[in-house]
Amino acid sequence: MTTTTAAAALVLEDGRIFRGTAYGAVGQTLGEAVFCTAMTGYQETLTDPSYHRQIVVATAPQIGNTGWNDEDDESQQIWVAGYAVRDPARRHSNWRATGSLPEQLEQQSVVGIAGIDTRAVVRHLRSRGSMKAGIFSGAALAEPAELLARVTGQPSMIGADLAGEVSTDEIYTVEPEGEPRFTVVAVDLGIKSNTPRMFAQRGMRVHVVPSSTSLDKIVELKPDGTFLSNGPGDPATADTAVALTQGLLDKGLPLFGICFGNQILGRALGRGTYKMKFGHRGINIPVVEHETGRVSITAQNHGFALEGERGEQFDTPFGKAEVSHVCANDGTVEGVRLVDGRAFSVQYHPEAAAGPHDAAYLFDRFAGLMKGA
Template identity: 50%
Template sequence: MTKRAVLALADGTTFEGRAFGAVGETVGEVVFNTTMYGYQEVLTDPSYVGQIVTMSYPEIGNVGANPEDEEGSRVHAVGMVVRALSEQPSNWRAKESLDAYLKRNGVAGIEGIDTRRLVRHLRTHGAQMGVISSEGLSPLALVERARSARGMEGLDLATGVSTKEAYTFTQPSPDVFTGLGEVRVPAEPRFDVVAYDYGLKKSMLHFLVDVGCRVTVVPANTSAEEVLARKPNGVFLANGPGDPAAVKGADRTVAALLGKVPVFGICLGHQIMALALGGRTYKMKFGHRGGNQPVKDLTTGKVEITAQNHGFAVDDASLKGLAVVTHINLNDGTVEGLAVPDARAFSVQYHPEASPGPHDARYLFDRFAKLMAG
């Protein structure tokens, strides 16, 4: 039996649909993702903590869910909005339907929504707080609830999802992804890398291993001294949820590492690196989420199609004299990458590990390996 559900936005817009996944109520920032596949990687990416994800592609759930495609240890998004939910998964890797998967993870979804209208609305009026509820409250009461919910700015969510203990990671990408022979993993690791876990995606670790790293993952609040005491060949700054400027002490810690060891940052890691250099970050109107964002590598002139998931960005002007902008987004001109050659440090706002998305930017992991090889 399908239950009626409502999606209410803080600006007063409401949508009616049917509940799927866990029944109940959830509050989060309503954002949209334009990727056509990979909804399970999206849902389990810890960068989506506190967010309700709208998939702009209309048919979602077709390939069900399976354990290998999880990027984090559970569903981290707090809600999901889709147009047409497929109840009959058709894929040899599927273990359960998307509906069952969300139920088991305790996350609420709403289907039957005009996601084209919703996405256009968010694009025009900006990402905003919203509520999904199947508890029979009036849409007006739900709008009130969305209005009084706290937004993303100033929220340190990374510290909460970071690992509590350090651990070592040595597994290359699973065969299902490398079976085409495109990746040759060195027999022996060549580099010891410390990875700061701000809410990392598993694929990043696999890709580091693929280029010859033995990775030690450490909690977000690990001091620079502790990291340097491990004598790593390089430090990796991972992705993560929330406002980069709110991650406690991270900018000072990274500032203390820059110049002492090669550094590579992705997404939240990139934003934290910019802050560590003295730059600024700001909240975007609706962010970039999807697998089709064009980015130009200014160092080679090449354009790559990239996977992205971010709601904050680095302020270009704030980097003047502090770092070189190496990549820009061709849709809106925002900063997509920076480098500090003297410090052997670089970072990108987008996701070279894709998952989901195109693999055009995989070369960046090799770039990091080359930097460490000296």
């Protein structure tokens, strides 16, 4: 079943219920309700491992127009826990499409809901904050009190250690385009497919390794630089990744991090993290680089952030560090770096797919760092 008139309900932790129809698989799903303001790129959003255990509410009113294709996935599967949309396309139309969005949701057992007032949901989440939620349809529907009990009984995103659940099980290699220039070891905390491609386009051979990989194993691969990927969950739980990062810094290896990797580098440098009220999820978020004043329009997906203020410098066991980037909208930390330049990270996605390419230069910056080293 790809289209249905079966009743469905989106139930929020505070008791608010939005009723619509089933979309994709029929049944029950639980997760954290968040919203994404991107007007395009629903396939990339759904397959981004950073959305693991989250029910994504699409703010774009119509979803599914271009169907589903075999080229734009950011991983091997859909990772969102559930999907909530207002007006699903009745028919998809795109020359690259190999099927429809609801077909794909059903095939991968992703429970969704359609026909709800997503504007009202987003206004509610902006005022109350992201919260536990569930989507229920078919036999999973029950009395409101029972549905609410299921929602509130699930684990919180605070304290959730999820990177290991989305990481690769084995090391794999993405070969460079053209003549090899550098070797990069990328620690997979929930890496998106486009990231190794961006490295490969710049002549970098990328060994993608599981999140549990030891420092000794990484050193055996003889990298010119190391990379910490995006990923889901609470960075305060990622002690293993933090210890690994500190070991990499001790070795003096050039290091670059994105999104969750920014939080891990920040923690390795002694900074704390906190849960944001409703996070940043979209593809038009302005970020200011402190040193140059340069503003980039960026793609983002994070519900946690580092503590700090624009331009703040602080001492670490690895030398002086600073907050290098902040969000122009609300001042959230969007990047940190060692002042000597050998390690840096950003909270946003310079590999953006879908999204703007303003920040793609950071991959060239990393290449320059390895060349200098």
